[in-house]
Amino acid sequence: MNYITLPSTDLKISTIGLGTWVFGSSHWSGAEKKDCINAAHAAIEHGVNFIDTAPIYGDGLSEEIIGEVLKSNRNRIIVATKCGLIKDGKRITFNLSPESIEKEVEASLRRLQIDCIDLYQCHWPDPDTPIEKTMSTLLQLQSQGKIRHIGISNFDLDLLKNALSFAPVVSLQVQYSLLNRSIEKDLLPFCREKQIGILAYGPLGGGILSGKYHKQPHFTSSDARNFFYKFYQSKQFEQIQTSLEKLKEIERPLYQIAINYIRQKEGITSVLVGCRNREQALTNTESVQWDLSPEQVAFIERHFTVIAE
Numbered sequence: 529m530n531y532i533t534l535p536s537t538d539l540k541i542s543t544i545g546l547g548t549w550v551f552g553s554s555h556w557s558g559a560e561k562k563d564c565i566n567a568a569h570a571a572i573e574h575g576v577n578f579i580d581t582a583p584i585y586g587d588g589l590s591e592e593i594i595g596e597v598l599k600s601n602r603n604r605i606i607v608a609t610k611c612g613l614i615k616d617g618k619r620i621t622f623n624l625s626p627e628s629i630e631k632e633v634e635a636s637l638r639r640l641q642i643d644c645i646d647l648y649q650c651h652w653p654d655p656d657t658p659i660e661k662t663m664s665t666l667l668q669l670q671s672q673g674k675i676r677h678i679g680i681s682n683f684d685l686d687l688l689k690n691a692l693s694f695a696p697v698v699s700l701q702v703q704y705s706l707l708n709r710s711i712e713k714d715l716l717p718f719c720r721e722k723q724i725g726i727l728a729y730g731p732l733g734g735g736i737l738s739g740k741y742h743k744q745p746h747f748t749s750s751d752a753r754n755f756f757y758k759f760y761q762s763k764q765f766e767q768i769q770t771s772l773e774k775l776k777e778i779e780r781p782l783y784q785i786a787i788n789y790i791r792q793k794e795g796i797t798s799v800l801v802g803c804r805n806r807e808q809a810l811t812n813t814e815s816v817q818w819d820l821s822p823e824q825v826a827f828i829e830r831h832f833t834v835i836a837e
């Protein structure tokens with residue numbers, strides 16, 4: 529495994545991080561708890577020391593599972609979780625108010641069974657709470673020793689700059705894959721210049737870039753591939769199959785090509801890859817055993833059709 533220090537911190541994190549949205553199972557069809565635990569242990573055995581979770585993943589279940597995994601690994605693992613997405617019946621609301629964050633952090637610490645969260649991230653912007661209030665709450669949690677570092681996720685450039693004027697934000701978590709390269713316009717150059725770590729999520733577009741879906745799949749209605757990763761509808765699906773066909777010329781597993789393309793981009797600190805079992809965890813971590821050559825990167829950029837630029 530390779531490790532990079534998250535800028536402005538003492539956190540030396542693996543360039544492949546373990547994404548655990550699937551661990552909550554509610555937005556991913558049929559993820560079994562024991563398979564998720566095995567996946568986490570397999571990733572850790574192969575050098576992954578960075579785990580990303582969130583209270584919203586399975587209504588706390590993902591954090592609880594990570595809490596179990598951490599019991600035997602706390603000193604080796606850097607844990608990132610989030611605040612700001614609240615389940616309200618079937619609705620999900622954005623809430624980064626001080627009162628809500630203060631409640632959320634206690635619940636996360638309890639589920640994770642730890643005293644301090646290494647990286648605490650605002651999951652999505654909350655248009656109803658001034659950013660200075662959110663940041664001052666996070667600074668307070670930091671001074672109380674409940675969180676070590678402050679991160680954000682899914683913020684645009686203006687909001688990121690705004691947040692930075694109130695608190696030392698060390699990371700931006702954002703979607704970045706061969707299918708969605710929109711951060712290259714402004715966020716990636718800005719973060720490179722200002723030395724803010726980028727944690728890239730969805731590197732497999734939710735699984736499609738593994739190349740395993742030869743026919744358009746049909747997921748259960750709550751599955752994230754119906755509402756979040758919109759690459760599975762007919763037009764995009766066919767276009768992606770054509771791009772993947774071309775990538776086969778590189779003669780490496782497609783999921784490793786997709787992961788390495790993002791991992792090797794300058795400015796990316798860690799690629800958060802989701803997995804539902806031990807085998808996926810192992811094969812994904814093996815991506816670090818080789819690098820795409822500059823010619824292969826150029827070949828990919830010539831032949832792969834980006835869906836969101």
Ligand SMILES: NC(=O)c1ccc[n+]([C@@H]2O[C@H](COP(=O)([O-])OP(=O)(O)OC[C@H]3O[C@@H](n4cnc5c(N)ncnc54)[C@H](OP(=O)(O)O)[C@@H]3O)[C@@H](O)[C@H]2O)c1
Nearest residue numbers: 547548549681729730731732733734735738800801802808
């Ligand atoms: N901040 C945010 O708003 C946000 C949003 C999304 C994600 N995230 C974070 O980023 C992490 C990664 O993103 P993601 O999990 O949504 O998507 P992803 O990493 O692009 O895709 C993960 C899915 O791909 C499939 N897969 C993984 N490895 C595979 C392999 N080797 N072979 C075949 N299929 C494989 C699995 O699903 P199937 O087996 O079902 O195909 C797995 O659940 C999340 O877990 C979460 O921690 C954050």
